[in-house]
Amino acid sequence: MKGTGERIGVVCALLVLIFTAFAWRLIHLQILKHDYYQEIAAEKHDTRQVIQARRGRILDRNGEELAVNVPVQMVYADGSHIQKPAAVAGVAAPFLEMTPEELTEKLTTKSKYVVIRKGVSEEKAQDMIRALEKANLHGLYLQEGSVRSYPNGEMLCDVLGYVDHTGHGADGIEKTCDDALTGQEGFRWIEHDRKGREIVVYRGQEQLPENGSDIRLSIDMGLQAIAEREVDAAYKTNHPASATAILADPNTGEILAMASRPNYDPNKFNQAKSEEMRNRAISDIYEPGSVFKIVVTSAAYNEGIVNDKTQIFCENGHFSYGGKIIKDHHGSGDLSIPEILMKSSNIGAAKISLRMKDQMFYDYVRKFGFGTRSGIPLPGEIPGQVIPPHRWDMLTKTRVAFGQSISVTPIQMVMAMSAIANGGKLLKPKLVMSKGEGSAELTEAPVAQVVKTESANYIANALEKVVGNQGTAPLARIEGYRVAGKTGTAQKISPHGGYLEGRYIVSFAGFFPVNKPRIMGIVIVDDAKLGETANYGGSVAGPVFAKIGEKAARHLDMDPEPTDSVSKQDSSTAAVSAR
Amino acid sequence: MSVNRRRTTNTIEVNFLARWLVIVFLIGLAGLFFVYLKNQQHAVGNQSRLVEAALREEEGRDEALKAQITSMTSRGALQHRLDDGYITLQAIRDTAIARVTPPAPAEVDGVLRTASRDPESRFGPGVPQRAVNR
Numbered sequence: 001m002k003g004t005g006e007r008i009g010v011v012c013a014l015l016v017l018i019f020t021a022f023a024w025r026l027i028h029l030q031i032l033k034h035d036y037y038q039e040i041a042a043e044k045h046d047t048r049q050v051i052q053a054r055r056g057r058i059l060d061r062n063g064e065e066l067a068v069n070v071p072v073q074m075v076y077a078d079g080s081h082i083q084k085p086a087a088v089a090g091v092a093a094p095f096l097e098m099t100p101e102e103l104t105e106k107l108t109t110k111s112k113y114v115v116i117r118k119g120v121s122e123e124k125a126q127d128m129i130r131a132l133e134k135a136n137l138h139g140l141y142l143q144e145g146s147v148r149s150y151p152n153g154e155m156l157c158d159v160l161g162y163v164d165h166t167g168h169g170a171d172g173i174e175k176t177c178d179d180a181l182t183g184q185e186g187f188r189w190i191e192h193d194r195k196g197r198e199i200v201v202y203r204g205q206e207q208l209p210e211n212g213s214d215i216r217l218s219i220d221m222g223l224q225a226i227a228e229r230e231v232d233a234a235y236k237t238n239h240p241a242s243a244t245a246i247l248a249d250p251n252t253g254e255i256l257a258m259a260s261r262p263n264y265d266p267n268k269f270n271q272a273k274s275e276e277m278r279n280r281a282i283s284d285i286y287e288p289g290s291v292f293k294i295v296v297t298s299a300a301y302n303e304g305i306v307n308d309k310t311q312i313f314c315e316n317g318h319f320s321y322g323g324k325i326i327k328d329h330h331g332s333g334d335l336s337i338p339e340i341l342m343k344s345s346n347i348g349a350a351k352i353s354l355r356m357k358d359q360m361f362y363d364y365v366r367k368f369g370f371g372t373r374s375g376i377p378l379p380g381e382i383p384g385q386v387i388p389p390h391r392w393d394m395l396t397k398t399r400v401a402f403g404q405s406i407s408v409t410p411i412q413m414v415m416a417m418s419a420i421a422n423g424g425k426l427l428k429p430k431l432v433m434s435k436g437e438g439s440a441e442l443t444e445a446p447v448a449q450v451v452k453t454e455s456a457n458y459i460a461n462a463l464e465k466v467v468g469n470q471g472t473a474p475l476a477r478i479e480g481y482r483v484a485g486k487t488g489t490a491q492k493i494s495p496h497g498g499y500l501e502g503r504y505i506v507s508f509a510g511f512f513p514v515n516k517p518r519i520m521g522i523v524i525v526d527d528a529k530l531g532e533t534a535n536y537g538g539s540v541a542g543p544v545f546a547k548i549g550e551k552a553a554r555h556l557d558m559d560p561e562p563t564d565s566v567s568k569q570d571s572s573t574a575a576v577s578a579r
Numbered sequence: 580m581s582v583n584r585r586r587t588t589n590t591i592e593v594n595f596l597a598r599w600l601v602i603v604f605l606i607g608l609a610g611l612f613f614v615y616l617k618n619q620q621h622a623v624g625n626q627s628r629l630v631e632a633a634l635r636e637e638e639g640r641d642e643a644l645k646a647q648i649t650s651m652t653s654r655g656a657l658q659h660r661l662d663d664g665y666i667t668l669q670a671i672r673d674t675a676i677a678r679v680t681p682p683a684p685a686e687v688d689g690v691l692r693t694a695s696r697d698p699e700s701r702f703g704p705g706v707p708q709r710a711v712n713r
Contacts, residue, residue: 064654070646071639122639144639149646151653200624225654 045191046204052144053183056212058160058173060221061254061433067160067174069146073125075116079109081196082139091135095128096120107139116140119147138195148174150266155228156219158279159258159378159431162266170269171277173215173431176377180435183212213436218254223247226551227257231523234544235261238528244280244410245548250418250511250520253427253444255376282374282381285407286505286524289490289537290344290472292403294420294459297337299364300352302455306337312348314340319347322394326350338462342471344487346402353401358389361397367450368416369426370408375447376429384408403490410507414522417509420463421484421517424449424456460484464514467542476508476542478549480560485510485545487537492527503527508541512549513561519552521545 029037058067075096082088089103096103096117106116120128125142132140148163161172168182169175189204227245235243247257260280264272278284300306317331328345340348353361366372371386385407387396399405411429419426425446450456463484467477472487488507491499509522523541530540553560650656660666 065649068646068649069642071642073639122636122643126636126639144635146642149650151646151650152655153653153659155655197625198628199621200628201620203624221654225658229658 045193047190047192049188049190050143051186051188051207051209052146053185053209054211055146055148055163055167056181056183056214056436058181059214059216060219060224061217062220062222063216064221065151066156066217066219066221068149068151070149071122071144071146072119073122074118074143074145075120075125075128075140076143077107077109077114077116077140078196079107079111079114079139082107084137087135088132088137088139091131091137092128092140095124095131118145141196152221153267154263154265156221156224156258157263157266158260158281159217159219159255160266161379162269171380172266172279172378173217175379177215177432177435181212181215184210186210215435216433218249218256218430218433219258220256220555222555223552224257224259226555227259227548230544230548230551231259231261234523234525234540238525238530238540240525240528242280242284242524242526243544244284244522244524244526245544246281246410246414246522247548247552248414248418248429248520250421250427250517252430253415253418254430254433256519279378279380280524281410282376282378283409284526285382285384285409286507286526287406287490287493288403288408288413288507289488289505290346290349290403291413291417291486291488291507291509291537292406292408293341293344293349293401294417294463294486295365295368295370296349296353296356296361296401297341297462298420298451298455298459299361300356301337301458302364302451303356303360305355306352308337308458311336312340312345312351314345314347314351317347319350321350321354321398324395326398337458338465341459341462341486342465342468344466344472349401350398353397356397358392358397361400362386362389364450365400365406367426367448368419369412369447370406370416374409374411374415374429376411377431381411382409384412403488410522410524413507413509414520417486417511417522418520419450420456420459421511421520422456423453424451426450460511460514460517463510467510471538472536473508473510473538473542475538476510476545478512478546478553481512481549481553481558482514482561483510483512483546483549484514485542487542489535489537502531504535506535506537506540508537508545510545510549512553513558515561518556518558519549521548521552523548 055069057065057069060066075092085104085107086100089100089107093100093103098117103116106114128140129142132138145167150157150160150162157172159172161174162170163174164170169178174181186207186209188206190198191202191204192198227247231243231245234240242261244260245257246255246259248255258279258281262273262276264276269277297306306312311334314328314332314335316333317328319326326347328343328347330343332339332343332345332348335343335345335348337352339345340352365386370384373381373383387400387405396405415427415429426448427446428444430444451459461484463486464482465471466485466487467473467483473485476485476487477483485508488505488509490505490507491501492503492505494500505524505526506528507522507524509520511517511520523544525540525544528535528540534540657666661668
């Protein structure tokens with residue numbers, strides 16, 4: 001009996017020992033080595049699933065979509081889930097436009113993340129997954145993504161820019177507003193089973209993505225289409241090296257349209273030439289020619305150096321100064337300030353500049369925004385070139401007065417002319433109206449009051465005569481509206497110094513209606529193949545401005561001005577009389 | 580004899596046994612219920628995963644179609660079709676336009692507006708004019 005009791009005791013003790021060992025092992029595994037094994041398990045099963053943020057759209061001022069996202073899928077493979085690479089490749093290859101051999105090679109891996117193909121359309125990707133499920137094969141997965149699409153193709157390409165392969169803006173608004181457009185991607189920690197399917201019950205920490213903000217531009221696509229069409233027509237007709245047009249609201253600085261040729265399709269940006277991808281409105285400098293006379297005349301009037309009674313003797317077209325001859329296209333005697341602008345007298349402008357002190361004239365040039373970036377929110381803007389007075393020779397001031405020895409960008413010229421149109425205020429060009437739905441409209445305060453309202457109005461009225469019969473741009477007239485503007489015809493600068501004979505950059509900058517300007521526009525045609533006798537701002541750029549203006553007025557349903565005030569401009573056609 | 584037998588026989592404590600049986604049964608039932616709930620949770624989770632996937636697929640398809648519609652109806656695309664002659668622009672005569680508000684009469688300048696911009700004729704007297712979308 002005693003022996004039985006001992007045996008039972010030994011068995012019990014053994015059992016206690018065994019269970020103690022098991023318990024110890026359990027404690028070792030579950031408590032002491034908890035973190036270690038959890039890490040191994042997490043590495044095997046946990047995945048940080050990225051939830052892509054939607055890139056914001058770009059809209060015009062009326063909500064028309066200019067840049068949108070097209071959903072696509074990225075197909076990736078998890079090598080640890082693929083048992084039969086050849087079988088998987090056989091099913092998936094046709095959907096991925098790859099050969100089975102190519103795909104098999106990529107799938108023969110133990111890596112958990114191998115990108116197989118990007119940019120697979122939603123439909124094809126889903127069909128592929130269904131086909132794999134049907135064949136009971138695993139290992140290929142989808143990751144959501146999107147490609148940027150520009151529904152209007154080439155239209156407005158310079159402003160919109162494009163998105164590169166990393167999904168970030170590489171040019172235009174896409175680049176400058178990249179932070180707002182991109183948003184913040186989210187994530188979710190998930191566990192998956194042996195077959196790679198998510199176990200939803202064990203879904204871990206999750207952070208939803210913050211989608212990018214929609215950007216609303218000041219561009220009016222109706223006006224943009226008009227500008228594009230007319231610039232395109234001018235480009236095809238005159239065969240220039242380039243043609244540019246900008247429309248803006250002179251009261252707010254809002255850019256309404258910006259078109260140039262040559263251009264490119266941002267949907268196929270990798271096929272574009274660098275020459276086509278330059279936004280000429282902000283990155284091309286040119287000598288503005290006579291358009292620049294608005295600066296010297298308004299500055300002199302503002303300082304009281306000239307007034308409405310001033311007469312300048314224009315030397316009958318030949319003025320010898322500093323050992324050089326300054327010529328006018330048509331010789332004149334005494335001219336008033338409006339007549340100097342109307343006839344585009346170089347001698348008149350030069351003589352006005354000579355009445356001003358060097359520093360004063362230079363300060364006005366800078367106050368009008370030349371030599372400084374306008375601040376338009378687009379990449380690649382250049383400040384132009386303004387020579388400071390201490391580097392001027394005897395002739396520089398007189399040259400600058402009629403737009404030589406100075407380089408400006410088209411956008412600077414638009415803003416300077418806007419200052420004349422709006423009563424003397426230099427504005428910062430506004431391209432972005434708002435960022436994000438429901439966000440407040442972005443406002444820009446005027447940069448400076450360049451000249452007094454009275455001076456600006458005086459020059460604006462004088463510029464109205466430019467489109468009259470005696471002016472240089474009767475072809476820039478718009479029926480039913482009073483137009484003010486100025487032509488510019490500047491010889492092209494030779495890269496080897498001096499000027500290129502017979503090659504011109506012609507332009508017309510103007511606004512209408514004169515009494516309450518709503519549209520400010522500039523048209524620049526670089527090196528039109530027309531021959532020297534026909535290549536003038538008034539005959540090449542002026543008519544393009546008129547066509548754009550006429551259609552723009554109709555588009556905006558602008559009230560025509562009373563007939564008597566328009567008739568002042570004399571509606572009968574006339575030949576261009578001067579540059 | 581009978582007294583001795585009663586002394587050597589263990590009594591079955593029915594109450595005690597029944598109590599433990601019920602406890603064990605309840606624990607078992609709770610365990611089974613727990614397993615059932617866990618299974619249900621996984622099944623529902625799986626269902627929600629499938630629904631989410633289907634929803635994502637539909638959303639993706641919807642977005643793809645929207646993008647396609649946008650590109651087909653964009654100003655640029657319509658312009659190309661107009662240039663190629665696939666579509667034409669037809670002038671609409673004034674008599675063919677049905678207006679919900681009476682047209683504004685010609686003003687002193689004699690020009691008849693293409694659209695009535697008089698706030699009263701559009702929205703009725705006293706109603707403030709809505710911002711005109713340019």
